[in-house]
Amino acid sequence: MFLHELLLLLLLQVTLIDAVHLCPLLGPSWPAPTGLSSDATVQAALKNITQTLQDVSNAGKFSGASLSLEIFDTSSSDALLTYAYTAKEINTTLGVSKVDENTVFRIGSTSKMFPMFLILIQSGFKTLQDPISKYIPEIKAAAADIQRNSTKRNNGNDYTNWDDITVGELASHLAEFFDGLFQSHPIVPPSSTPIYSNAAFQILGYVVEALAGGEDFEKVLKHKITKPLNMAHTFYTTPSSSLGVIPSYQGEYWWDFDIGEEAPAGGIFSSAKDMSTFGRAILNSTLLPRSTTRRWLKPLTHTSSLDYAVGAPWEILSFGNERPIDLYTKSGDIGTYSCVLSLDPDHNAGFVLLGAGNSTHVSLALASDLVAESLLPALEQAAKNQAHARFAGTYALGTGNSSITITTDDGPALVVTSWVNNGTNMLQSYMALNGITDPSMLDIRLYPTGLESPGQLSFRAVIPPPLPSGVGPFSSSCISWVTLDSRVYGNVGIDEFVFNLDGKGNVVSVSPRVLRTVLSNVN
Known part of the structure; x- marks a missing residue:
């Protein structure tokens, strides 16, 4: 009798929930969970993630790529989960023979997180509203030339009015190196639709240097981020190959490939442990005021996909049916290397995936989906369980x-x-x-x-x-x-x-x- 009544009660609750048409607020339903290293729900999900990734790797669905994963939260400097898979096709003469959390990978366009972070550290959000011409002499001269020349000024198809483009539009891919850049045709007007741009973040690297009084980007990066956060396995220039995983096919070429002045957009090297530290510092507002972090972790524009928005330079993916859970991610690829950094502000957690080998972008996209599929429901359930016990x-x-x-x-x-x-x-x-x-x-x-x-x-x-x-x-x-x-x-x-x-x-x-x-x- 009791069981029958209980089932009826549960059915009534579900019916009422559906009938009322719940409208949650944007953001977390409960305070972020803590103590996740001992939370049974989260630990079960982590065990499932480990087994799933191992099964998929063994089945060859990661195209022979080496992987390094860390899942982390803000309540501890220790990872919730460290997982590594070493492919057979690696050059152990030059690089490591076994991948772990300290193994160095190239992170490609995830590097774009660093100039954005440095701008916020140095001057906050006010700089994002400034025209880019304020900080770059060459762009200032190009903007002045446009204003003097009525033919160019009135020809929006062939010339970019640089005075109309702000630092923030570059950071969020809402605008478009010098000599060659000024000859290029604009793609779309500023603040219309996001168009991915490496050149934008090369320019933002120069903004970082301008804000630092002319100090070069590598030194600013070291003084403002990697040294304060003790990111000992993060490098602006190519480190010793003995620290990294080198795929057998073209791995040495891409490890040593120098992208020159585009390094702020895609040239940084790092490890899973260091990128977890970096992500944790963002969520914890270690180097920024919390108000600045909250502004940063917001969309700036839509894409044509309802579950995909763009920030600065976030790629924001929405999960969940009951309410949207937004992951603030940044992915990157360079040759045989790929990276995905993903932050979950609602639960003060995140993960980083690094890959080296063939088709690593596809492999990391699949691995990221598999991680999120198990992790996000577990974090939400842990938050709910803890809220129930507490309140x-x-x-x-x-x-x-x-x-x-x-x-x-x-x-x-x-x-x-x-x-x-x-x-x-x-x-x-x-x-x-x-x-x-x-x-x-x-x-x-x-x-x-x-x-x-x-x-x-x-x-x-x-x-x-x-x-x-x-x-x-x-x-x-x-x-x-x-x-x-x-x-x-x-x-x-x-x-x-x-x-x-x-x-x-x-x-x-x-x-x-x-x-x-x-x-x-x-x-």
Whole structure:
């Protein structure tokens, strides 16, 4: 009998979730999980990833490429998972005989992360709004020539108006080396559609040098990033081949291949461990203010794929059906070498994959999909499990008839299942405020805002309005971002909740702040 009732209850929850048309906020449904090295859900996923990659490698689906993978989070300097596969077709006379986390690979266009990071470290986002002509004398002269010559100025097909192109447009591939560059025809107008450009990041390398008062890029890179982060296996110029994996076919050629002034766009060498350190530093805001990191981890333009956007220079991929989980990635290829760096800001985690051999771009794309397929659901489940253990329960006043019960279900976020304030049923009050007449259509979910004070975490309640079955985005899109904080009393939003923590981070009480009351955890 109990099992039958439980199944009915679970079915009812799923039905209600579907009926209410949940509209989560953009961003995490729960605080980022911690202690992942001992989390059973995540550890099971990591074990599955290891076995899957091994099986795919053994089946030859990685085209004989050597691989190095690290999965990491921000709570520890140790990797959650280190995996390496050494192909048979490598030159052990020149390079390593076995790949590990310190083996050096070329990272190709993942190098573009470094000039962007250096610009943010040196001057923040303000530089991204500046015209590129402000920092490059040759471009300034070309811009002046365009302005003086009315024929060129009016010929948008053949000449680029450099004064219209900003540093940020170059960083996000929304604009287009000097002598040859100035003779090239523009492809599209600035800020219209993203067009991939190595030249853009060569120019950004010069911006880095200009911001550093003329110091060369390699020295700025060392002083601002690799030395502070102790990235001992990251190099701007070709290191000893004894540190790297050298594919038998054309590996020596591509290891030594010098791309000259384009190095900021695609010439850097690194290891899985160092790139994990680099990714962890971004997520942790080790070298940037957190506000700058938040601005950086945002899309700047769409592509024609709904699950693929572009940042500076992020390639942003969206996963998940319940809510979008965005991975901020940067891939790179140069000859026989490839790299994928992928960051998950919602869960403070990420991974890096390095490859060397034949068809490494295809191999790393497949491996990245396999990693994300197992890792992202596990991270989401770990965050949910930890949130339930930490926040779920009943909170009440020691005296009076006031209490609130919070839990989790099959949907996102924390769920308010009952709420009474001084004998008043607050769920009914919320129904009245939101024009809801059917109790089954009321759904109150608490999402973390990311705001915090010592001993306090902020959440906001989202109450999706009842929506008709839509025929398109005008009638069916989520508008939670519009309704948040739309009703206030005494300058406090009725959707504002704060959880209070003890010195160990345990939740001791919750405050529905509009009611000016604090309800203690009675579990």
